[in-house]
Amino acid sequence: MDSFKKYIAEFLGTFTLVFIAAGAICTDYYLRKAGGDGIGVLGISIAYGLAIVSITYALSYISGAHINPAVTIACWITRRMNPNLAIKYIAAQIAGAALAGFVLKILFPEAIYTVHLGASMLGDGISVMQGLVMEFIVSFLLVLTVFGTAIDKRSFGSFSGLTIGLVVLFGVLIGSPISSGAMNPARAFGPAIASWQFANHYVWWVGPVLGGVAAAFFYDAVFAEKEKKMKAAKKTTIPAFRRKRRR
Template sequence: METKISSKFIAELIGTFGLVLFGCGAAAVAGGTTLAQTSGLGLLGISLAFGLSVVVFAYAIGGISGCHINPAVTIGVLVAGKISAKDAVIYIAAQILGAILGAFVLKTILAGQLAGFNPGEWAYGSNGWGSGYQNEYNMTAAFVTEAVLTAIFLFVILGTTSKVGNGTMAGLAIGFTLVLIHMVAIPITGTSVNPARSLGPAIFAGGEAISQLWLFLVAPVLGAIVGAVIWKVTYQEPKAVA
């Protein structure tokens, strides 16, 4: 029985909402307004928050929508020929809306501090690069990081969810891959590999987060396309046994 597109829309919205609220929320609520100020959970804690969010929603909504919760993933899956263009547009719309709602709830929670709240630059777990952000990597390093890591992410996703992969363990493999990605990229860009995850917080943070947003829209999508193409070249459909 085919799942209704409205159900897929709701599933992707909820999943992306949760990813932003849990991932960016862990960063912002646990220690500061930017990922650089997260003295509470630290690098491993924030990485686990994002990765475990994917694991949780992979098993919660994977059977409904495939749990993309990421426009770059949807575009990569489209390039791989595993989703229609019509469904891809609906998925991406749901992901963007979910990310914005997640960031809005996070902003509302942080604004409730009785001592007052000053968001500052790159607030709400926003991504960025350059002077004043994390370890102050340049734009080239940020772009390469986001593109390459997204390509690897897509390769893992397509591999684990294919006929030659282990479907029952796909959620764990994808989630732990995202943990590894965050452990590398948080000090560089705060880790996006997901345009919706970057867009939501940037809208409310404004300033540098908005001016640098383009990189986190372009690099992950480019990386996703490369990852999907590499997978298509690598993957061979298993032949039926006579």
């Protein structure tokens, strides 16, 4: 039953993330279409970042609030999760993202063929390689922050949600003109499946996953304590906050 709760948390968390992050782009389009100024890249970035903050604090004690296949794969590769749990996490994340995409399709029908429901896209004149590099870098920084604040018990775990949210906010700000700054395969997949916009879609899988795995190995090699590395294989999910020791 506890595992089932984790899957539900990952499903709902990823649904919320995609609904807010991609929904902010749809909202910006509708506001501009109505003659307004829209919320702009800054508004979209803030929406994405604050969504991460809220979800982390709301669900981290249940599932670790991965809400991102890149984070889950990074934990899997570094033996912080067993393969069976990781695959189910990713399945829940993809399902939640897809549902969010189709809900946005119902709510914002005019955004389907214009901004593709907020699907991640390469900027004008941007090459696939540029997009891959950008997604690799911002995802590397995101996962490095997750490992440093949500996993490592030496850190101030109570600030993990805020720090991770800020990294996402800045990642979207910097990455928007290049690759949309998704940092999350599920974030890219939800709007893509609903609008059927899969142009260069692999960019938002390859870049974030490679960036996340690189960050995980880097953290273990450089920053993690040897004792923590030995215990990592016994863990099944990331504790987002410090757990109180049982007496």
